[in-house]
Amino acid sequence: VDARESLVRAERLATAGQLASGIAHEVGNPLGAISGYAELARARLRDGRPAALAQAAEFAERIASETARIDRIVRDLLDLARPSAPEVRPVNVRGPLDAALRLARAQAxxxxxxxTEAIPEDLPAVLADEQRLAQVLLNLLLNAGDATGGAGAVLVSxxxxxxxxxxxxxxxxxxxAAADLARVFEPFFTTKPAGEGTGLGLAICRGIVEALRGEIRAGNAPGGGARVVLRLRRAPRDGAAG
Known part of the structure; x- marks a missing residue:
């Protein structure tokens, strides 16, 4: 028992260390950029000429952008650390899928x-929180779109x-990649270029799905390409939640 408890403590410490390292990296980059842009803006403001003032305004916009990036990271961390209890009820998956597609298509x-959608007309309802499920599907759709370079094919079945x-x-x-499959749901793990992903999206998806007492797994489709599967509880035939 002592040995098992020691292993659990060691694993928690390792996880905390990975989270701290990830936070320092993801927040440190935009903070460094903000500091640099602020110094450049101060220099242009001291210059005072119209061209320099225009540059200062541009640097201020970049500071605002990097600040928004930090805000997104903090919000994602809060969602990961303190997820609110889902409102579970029978949900037709078509609703959250349509909502996720609308939000995805609004982005350039x-x-x-x-x-391509392959959703059977007679598919039973699932026990889920409609908004949370839409959030999960939106994340998966955007990840799939990014994986194809923003111009490929995505199948939802x-x-x-x-x-x-x-x-x-x-x-x-x-x-x-085979070496990445064991880590894709870890907080801050991402294969995207620096600045294009925080590595929190799939970790949050896993938290939401597990709160719904479901499962999420990642793998590759037979013909190549990533495949993420959500396994959710089927709603009782009488429509009562359980």
Whole structure:
């Protein structure tokens, strides 16, 4: 028992260390940029000429952008650390999927992505929080779109599987590297270039799905490309939540 408790403590410390390192890295980069832009803006303001003042205004915009980036990181961390209890009820997956698609298509990075849906008309409802499920699906759609360079194909499919319903989002990108599969749901783990992802999205998705007493797993589709599967509890046939 003592040995097991020691291992658990060691694992928690390691996780805390990884989180601290990730936070320092993700927040440190924009803070460094803010400091640099502030110094440049001060120099241009001291100069006082119209061209220099225009540059100072540009640097102020960049400071605002980096500040917003820090705000997003902090909000994502709060969602990860203190998720509120979901409002679970029978949900037709079409609703949150349509909402996620509308939000995704409103973003320039997703407008050229070709989405194919394979959702059976008679698919049972799932036990979920509609807004939370839409948040998960939006994250998966945007990740899939990014994996295809913003102009590839994405397939969203669903099927009933015994007491559960499985929703899958797969893309035509390069797929997950074998070495990354064990880490894709870790906070701050990302394969995106610096500044393009915090590595919190999939970790938050996992927290939401687990709060719904479901499962989420990542892998690669048979033909290549990443495939993320949500396994959610099927709602009782009478529509009562359980």
């Amino acid at each position: 990075r997703f407008r050229a992505v070709d989405v 669903a099927r009933e599987d015994g007491p559960a319903v499985e929703l899958a989002v797969e893309d035509g990108g390069p797929g997950f």
